[in-house]
Ligand SMILES: Nc1ncnc2c1ncn2[C@@H]1O[C@H](COP(=O)(O)OP(=O)(O)OP(=O)(O)O)[C@@H](O)[C@H]1O
């Protein structure tokens with residue numbers, strides 16, 4: 001028996017200025033289902049989620065709760081009706097503790113006096129769902145993965161009937177993703193509903209009951225997940241047949257050593273005795289979340305204080321700041337696009353030109369023409385949508401922001417490129433473009449280091465892979481000989497002495 005939908009929308013349309021980002025969307029969410037929502041970057045998934053959450057009150061269309069048409073729909077009304085959102089771009093208050101962020105706006109109070117019971121409530125909630133964090137830790141001190149867990153706990157704390165989870169797993173480890181899937185199934189068994197937005201199609205097939213596909217702001221269809229395969233989903237998203245991601249051919253003849261690292265030791269726990277990157281090779285770092293992969297990269301580029309030797313083309317290099325590294329030709333594309341990567345208040349062009357100001361400014365004045373053509377090249381190379389150099393970056397979808405972030409760092413002529421989670425949150429097409437770009441860099445003699453939580457991606461791109469644990473390179477493997485499952489098993493084996501929570 002199928003109950004009446006808990007929430008439905010009919011004919012939803014959202015416009016920003018004269019750009020239509022959603023039109024004519026119909027969606028029914030049943031009680032007790034995990035409902036997948038997929039589509040390419042910019043297809044309108046996050047926008048649809050926000051419509052449900054009451055963020056775009058004035059949009060076109062109708063909203064029904066338990067078959068009753070709502071005359072008025074905004075964020076408080078949505079919460080009252082049990083609809084909560086876990087945002088794609090983390091929206092936590094950095095200076096508050098974990099517990100304060102989780103209960104922000106729903107604090108317990110007695111006649112207006114806060115009772116300060118958030119810590120205890122949070123302990124109970126975490127015990128119930130199996131996610132662990134220190135309730136008193138200050139949010140800004142935590143990693144993105146931990147902050148993502150706060151967002152998940154926030155949505156659970158609202159005891160909603162419908163929870164929209166917008167790419168909740170982007171920076172979670174495999175174990176944490178499994179845990180989140182268990183939470184989703186638990187919610188479903190209680191008769192609650194989850195709308196699950198993700199680019200991981202295996203997860204969609206694994207955990208959802210039905211799936212809705214969006215393309216260019218319109219609905220393609222809603223179907224039972226059991227009737228779908230990875231191929232049918234991809235072709236519905238793209239509007240034509242297209243198979244799984246194929247990796248570009250790997251360059252097999254690396255040149256001389258470009259980057260050489262000895263006895264590197266950083267304040268954040270990176271410990272590398274020896275690492276060499278050769279011209280034209282792609283080296284991968286595989287590790288569990290919290291293994292210290294990012295910390296090693298940060299130590300190399302001078303983002304964290306470190307001791308040891310770094311040599312570029314055989315000459316010793318002093319890198320005290322990211323800028324020293326960038327100017328020497330070593331660039332790092334960071335994983336956190338909001339915190340470290342992009343300036344949200346600026347245009348695409350201004351963001352792209354930031355690391356290259358030295359080259360495009362004359363007598364301290366930025367040449368706007370050069371800035372625009374640099375941005376135009378990035379837009380074309382990565383298929384950034386909308387394709388506007390003057391576009392305000394904060395209005396771009398998560399995946400399109402990621403394309404700009406990568407393009408911005410690659411727009412110079414680097415010797416060494418380090419990419420940290422390069423395809424996080426990007427769709428199938430953009431992912432392929434990024435992989436092609438990595439292969440192209442290598443073919444031009446750049447030394448590339450790729451860090452990814454997706455083991456399959458590391459194996460698909462790199463010719464040499466290091467397993468990383470506790471900030472150390474604990475093993476080197478040949479990606480053509482070793483499979484995903486073996487790598488994962490090896491990583492867990494190295495990790496056994498530690499607590500599994502990053
Ligand atoms: N406030 C805004 N002003 C202008 N355009 C916007 C705004 N918010 C979103 N858009 C545009 O709406 C479109 C849909 O964006 P949305 O964030 O819903 O995509 P998405 O499917 O979630 O993509 P992704 O997979 O990259 O997260 C994009 O083209 C985006 O640039």
Ligand SMILES: [Mg+2]
Nearest residue numbers: 045046088398
């Ligand atoms: Mg989105």
